[in-house]
Amino acid sequence: MAIDDVVRTALMADAAFAALLTGGVYTWNVTGKLFISRDNSATSAAFDANGVLKPCCMVKVRSATPTNTLSDPLPLQGERLALEIWFYQDDGYATIESAKQRAFVLLHEACLENYTLFSNGAPFLRTYTEEDFGGAFLIRADYRAHRINRGG
Numbered sequence: 624m625a626i627d628d629v630v631r632t633a634l635m636a637d638a639a640f641a642a643l644l645t646g647g648v649y650t651w652n653v654t655g656k657l658f659i660s661r662d663n664s665a666t667s668a669a670f671d672a673n674g675v676l677k678p679c680c681m682v683k684v685r686s687a688t689p690t691n692t693l694s695d696p697l698p699l700q701g702e703r704l705a706l707e708i709w710f711y712q713d714d715g716y717a718t719i720e721s722a723k724q725r726a727f728v729l730l731h732e733a734c735l736e737n738y739t740l741f742s743n744g745a746p747f748l749r750t751y752t753e754e755d756f757g758g759a760f761l762i763r764a765d766y767r768a769h770r771i772n773r774g775g
Contacts, residue, residue: 626704626768627652627682629735634682637729643722646670646679646711654681659711669711676713676759678722683707690771701771706740710762723762730766738768 624632627650634640635648646669649659657663659681661670669679685705708726710719731742743765 624736625650625652625684626706626735626738627684629738630682630706630708630730630740630768633729633733633735634680634726637725640722640725640729643718643725644678644680644710646677648679649681651681651683676711678710678712678718680711680719680722680726681709683709684768690769701769704738704768704770706766706768708764708766710764712760714760716760716762719760719762723764726764738770741767741769743767 631648631650641648646659647666649666649669653665654660654663655665657666659666659669659676659679661667661674666679668677670676683706685707688703690701690703708723710723712719727742730740733740
């Protein structure tokens with residue numbers, strides 16, 4: 624399973640996290656270029672009957688970098704990935720700030736499948752209003768995912 628799907632599954636398995644994000648948790652693999660949009664049938668649950676955005680988030684893998692520099696009695700290979708979690712809410716930050724904090728509890732230093740995740744920390748969390756997305760409030764949380772495979 625791809626790391627963004629692994630993270631989505633872990634977040635949605637937590638009842639407290641799922642209760643906060645009533646609009647759902649999405650991945651780039653599901654939404655594609657349409658992202659979270661009223662025009663995207665894959666994200667229709669992110670909006671209420673009046674078309675107002677419910678608290679939701681998008682998990683996106685930004686890049687993968689091979690890591691071949693580790694030494695051990697056996698050769699080690701792996702990769703490091705940049706992972707972004709974009710939290711959206713129509714009015715204010717209260718719910719998505721709680722969801723961001725809950726995600727930290729669930730993900731920081733977590734081992735999910737064969738990945739270990741680390742938060743990039745507060746200096747890399749950005750909070751601003753996203754005008755291109757209908758004026759929705761946005762918080763982005765950045766993580767690193769590391770995977771090591773033992774060579775043969």
